[in-house]
Amino acid sequence: xxxxxxxxxxxxxxxxxxxxxxxxxxxxxxxxxxxxxxxxxxxxxxxxxxxxxxxxxxxxxxxxxxxxxxxxxxxxxxxxxxxxxxxxxxxxxxxxxxxxxxxxxxxxxxxxxxxxxxxxxxxxxxxxxxxxxxxxxxxxxxxxxxxxxxxxxxxxxxxxxxxxxxxxxxxxxxxxxxxxxxxxxxxxxxxxxxxxxxxxxxxxxxxxxxxxxxxxxxxxxxxxxx
Amino acid sequence: xxxxxxxxxxxxxxxxxxxxxxxxxxxxxxxxxxxxxxxxxxxxxxxxxxxxxxxxxxxxxxxxxxxxxxxxxxxxxxxxxxxxxxxxxxxxxxxxxxxxxxxxxxxxxxxxxxxxxxxxxxxxxxxxxxxxxxxxxxxxxxxxxxxxxxxxxxxxxxxxxxxxxxxxxxxxxxxxxxxxxxxxxxxxxxxxxxxxxxxxxxxxxxxxxxxxxxxxxxxxxxxxxx
Numbered sequence: 087x088x089x090x091x092x093x094x095x096x097x098x099x100x101x102x103x104x105x106x107x108x109x110x111x112x113x114x115x116x117x118x119x120x121x122x123x124x125x126x127x128x129x130x131x132x133x134x135x136x137x138x139x140x141x142x143x144x145x146x147x148x149x150x151x152x153x154x155x156x157x158x159x160x161x162x163x164x165x166x167x168x169x170x171x172x173x174x175x176x177x178x179x180x181x182x183x184x185x186x187x188x189x190x191x192x193x194x195x196x197x198x199x200x201x202x203x204x205x206x207x208x209x210x211x212x213x214x215x216x217x218x219x220x221x222x223x224x225x226x227x228x229x230x231x232x233x234x235x236x237x238x239x240x241x242x243x244x245x246x247x248x249x250x251x252x253x254x255x256x257x258x259x260x261x262x263x264x265x266x267x268x269x270x271x272x273x274x275x276x277x278x279x280x281x282x283x284x285x286x287x288x289x290x291x292x293x294x295x296x297x298x299x300x301x302x303x304x305x306x307x308x309x310x311x312x
Numbered sequence: 313x314x315x316x317x318x319x320x321x322x323x324x325x326x327x328x329x330x331x332x333x334x335x336x337x338x339x340x341x342x343x344x345x346x347x348x349x350x351x352x353x354x355x356x357x358x359x360x361x362x363x364x365x366x367x368x369x370x371x372x373x374x375x376x377x378x379x380x381x382x383x384x385x386x387x388x389x390x391x392x393x394x395x396x397x398x399x400x401x402x403x404x405x406x407x408x409x410x411x412x413x414x415x416x417x418x419x420x421x422x423x424x425x426x427x428x429x430x431x432x433x434x435x436x437x438x439x440x441x442x443x444x445x446x447x448x449x450x451x452x453x454x455x456x457x458x459x460x461x462x463x464x465x466x467x468x469x470x471x472x473x474x475x476x477x478x479x480x481x482x483x484x485x486x487x488x489x490x491x492x493x494x495x496x497x498x499x500x501x502x503x504x505x506x507x508x509x510x511x512x513x514x515x516x517x518x519x520x521x522x523x524x525x526x527x528x529x530x531x532x533x534x535x536x537x538x
Contacts, residue, residue: 126352126353126354126433126435126456127352127435127456127460127463127464128352128453128455128456128457128460129456154463155436155463155464155465155466156462156463156464156465157459157462157463159459159462159463177466179405179434179436179437206436207352207435207436207463207464208405208434208435208436208437209352209353209433209434210381210405210432210433210434210437211405211434211436211437227354227455229354229453229455229478229481230352230353230354230355231354233383233385234353234354236382236383236385237353237380237381237382237383237385237433238353238381238382238433239381239382240381240403252455254484255455255481255484255485258480258481258484259481
């Protein structure tokens with residue numbers, strides 16, 4: 087009998103990557119830009135989505151899959167504004183694709199242009215999981231400190247955009263927008279950094295414009311211009 | 313040949329629990345209260361430790377083991393005030409006992425009365441790991457929102473104290489101290505909740521007094537009164 091090494095871990099990972107890639111392609115084919123939002127607890131992902139939904143008021147059409155460890159509080163906040171499904175992990179520290187797909191199957195997908203996935207509040211673990219998104223966005227609030235990109239590098243290195251939230255609090259906290267941008271660019275030199283206040287709406291129009299441009303680019307790249 | 317089930321996971325966990333328990337007992341025997349501080353990134357654990365070190369100014373004697381995924385920024389902030397060792401996990405989302413013990417071995421332990429472990433900024437994963445602490449403290453800042461205890465229940469259920477930090481920002485954020493206390497007590501009805509501002513020092517004396525009382529109780533329970 088010959089000894090044999092069975093690379094189980096590698097096979098699982100490559101299978102997961104393939105599943106995420108296949109789902110990303112199917113969303114692309116339907117003209118839907120999928121955005122995976124990661125941040126610390128309380129950085130304001132839900133408030134940001136509320137502000138975007140109010141800004142867009144139904145056009146373009148967006149839907150949200152919102153992840154939490156426990157409770158459906160975030161889904162309840164979003165439900166009056168946009169189609170939403172709660173994904174509850176029951177303890178797990180990040181979302182994985184099968185749970186996301188399950189929520190997706192329960193959404194009204196007709197005419198959808200943007201799908202937002204609000205990940206678990208955790209600046210570490212979600213950075214290691216591809217959910218089939220086109221765009222990963224790391225949200226950081228000014229109250230967390232401008233030293234976070236270097237301290238949580240994977241979240242910033244694997245994201246394609248960074249939103250600095252709660253800029254209405256800048257007068258009251260020790261936080262420098264230029265310092266955080268510099269720190270983020272040490273981790274990923276081409277990371278777009280945009281400052282917003284989900285509370286008073288500052289910067290929301292520019293952020294939404296960025297997302298619309300990202301979707302237009304996706305459609306052009308896929309020859310789906312329409 | 314008979315089939316046999318080997319409960320590997322269970323054995324590892326029970327071994328880890330025994331190691332943590334043995335270390336806790338050895339710290340108790342030396343009269344050292346060990347405090348494991350967990351929170352989201354940027355809730356202010358390091359600032360709180362700085363405020364405590366300034367308040368105590370060397371008496372009682374404290375030391376800090378500070379965990380981070382990358383960089384030694386927090387240790388650099390604390391080094392002018394207290395003995396400190398940086399524990400860098402290189403990506404891992406929580407501290408485990410062997411790394412803590414390694415840092416401990418490099419500390420000047422003579423006459424120490426308090427050992428603080430500043431965990432990785434993560435309100436999820438650290439709640440599942442016993443580091444041999446006598447007291448687990450969950451730190452929540454007012455900017456994170458008063459709905460967090462129910463959304464991250466394990467961090468609050470497994471802690472013996474809760475510090476609400478950044479109360480200097482209360483005039484500017486939608487946060488109710490009574491609502492967060494009520495939510496925390498739904499998760500753990502006997503959880504002491506204390507409000508502080510590490511920035512301006514409000515509540516720091518009371519919080520430090522609470523810790524001194526906790527250590528005195530530990531000494532009494534171990535018949536180490538002195």
